[in-house]
Amino acid sequence: MSLGWIDASTYSFxxxxxxxRFQIRLMxxxxxxxxxxxxxxxxxxxxxxxxxxxxxxxxxxxPDCVPLLDEITTHAPMSTDTAEIRKAxxxxxxAVEDFTIYTTPExxxxxxxxxxxxxxxxxxxxxxxxxxxxxxxxAGSGRLAFAAAEKAAWVYASEPVGTLRExxxxxxxxxxxxxxxxxxxxxxxxxxxDDTFDVVMCGHVIGDDWDSEIAELxxxxxxxxxxxxxxxxxxxxxxxxxxxxxxGWEEIHYVGSFSKDVFVHRKQIAK
Numbered sequence: 001m002s003l004g005w006i007d008a009s010t011y012s013f014x015x016x017x018x019x020x021r022f023q024i025r026l027m028x029x030x031x032x033x034x035x036x037x038x039x040x041x042x043x044x045x046x047x048x049x050x051x052x053x054x055x056x057x058x059x060x061x062x063p064d065c066v067p068l069l070d071e072i073t074t075h076a077p078m079s080t081d082t083a084e085i086r087k088a089x090x091x092x093x094x095a096v097e098d099f100t101i102y103t104t105p106e107x108x109x110x111x112x113x114x115x116x117x118x119x120x121x122x123x124x125x126x127x128x129x130x131x132x133x134x135x136x137x138x139a140g141s142g143r144l145a146f147a148a149a150e151k152a153a154w155v156y157a158s159e160p161v162g163t164l165r166e167x168x169x170x171x172x173x174x175x176x177x178x179x180x181x182x183x184x185x186x187x188x189x190x191x192x193x194d195d196t197f198d199v200v201m202c203g204h205v206i207g208d209d210w211d212s213e214i215a216e217l218x219x220x221x222x223x224x225x226x227x228x229x230x231x232x233x234x235x236x237x238x239x240x241x242x243x244x245x246x247x248g249w250e251e252i253h254y255v256g257s258f259s260k261d262v263f264v265h266r267k268q269i270a271k
Contacts, residue, residue, distance in 0.1 A: 008094035032095030045076025114232030120147035138205035158185035
C-alpha cells in the first residue's frame with residue numbers, strides 16, 4: 001500500500017547514497033514494502049547495474065548483503081535503455097517511500113500525514129512534561145521532540161538515520177533551541193544508562209520485536225516514569241494495539257484531524 005508521501009520521479013536514484021546500513025539491509029531482505037517482491041528485486045537489479053556507484057556503496061556499507069546484491073544484479077539485465085533504467089529506479093524508490101522521504105526531511109512536515117495532521121496538544125494530554133527529562137526514540141524529523149521541548153527541562157532525540165539527525169540539529173541551531181540534544185541510536189540499543197529518563201516516548205517505532213523493544217524503553221525509564229506511544233494522526237484509521245494493551249499499556253482513543261480513529265498508549269513503569 002502506498003503512503004502517498006512522495007512522487008519518486010522527483011528523486012534521484014543517488015538518494016540511496018544517503019541511506020544507512022540498517023535501511024539497506026531491511027529493504028534488500030524484504031524486497032521493498034509492497035507485495036510485488038520479485039518485481040522490486042528485478043527493478044532494483046536493473047537500477048543497480050546502471051548505477052555502479054550505488055552498488056559499490058551498498059556493498060561497502062553492508063558487506064553481509066553482498067551475496068544478496070550479487071543475486072539481485074546477476075538476475076537483472078544490463079540495460080542501456082535510459083527510459084527502462086529510469087522506470088526501474090522510480091519503482092525501487094517508490095516501494096520504500098518512507099526511507100526515500102527521509103533523504104529530504106525538509107519535506108516531511110508537508111507530505112507526511114502523521115506530522116501534517118497532528119497537534120502537539122495530543123502529546124501534552126498524555127503526560128505532564130513540565131521540568132522532565134525526556135527521551136524521544138526514533139525521533140525522525142523531531143515531531144515529538146520539539147513539542148516536548150516547550151515544556152520539558154531536557155529532551156534527547158535518538159534517531160538512527162543521519163539525514164534526520166542533521167535536520168534536527170539544523171533546526172536547533174537556526175531556532176536557538178537550547179534544551180534538545182540529538183544522537184544516534186536504534187530502539188534496541190539506546191546509548192543511556194538504566195533509569196535515566198522521566199518520560200520515554202516514540203511514535204512509529206515499536207513493532208518489529210515487541211518484547212525486546214519495550215524492554216529497552218523500560219530499561220532507560222526511571223521508576224514511576226512513563227512510556228508513551230504517540231503515532232500522530234493518519235489519513236487511514238489507526239487500529240487498536242493488543243500487543244501493547246496485553247503488555248499493560250493504557251490505550252486512549254481519539255478521532256484525529258482527518259476524521260480517522262487514532263489510538264495512543266502510555267504505561268507507568270514500576271521497578
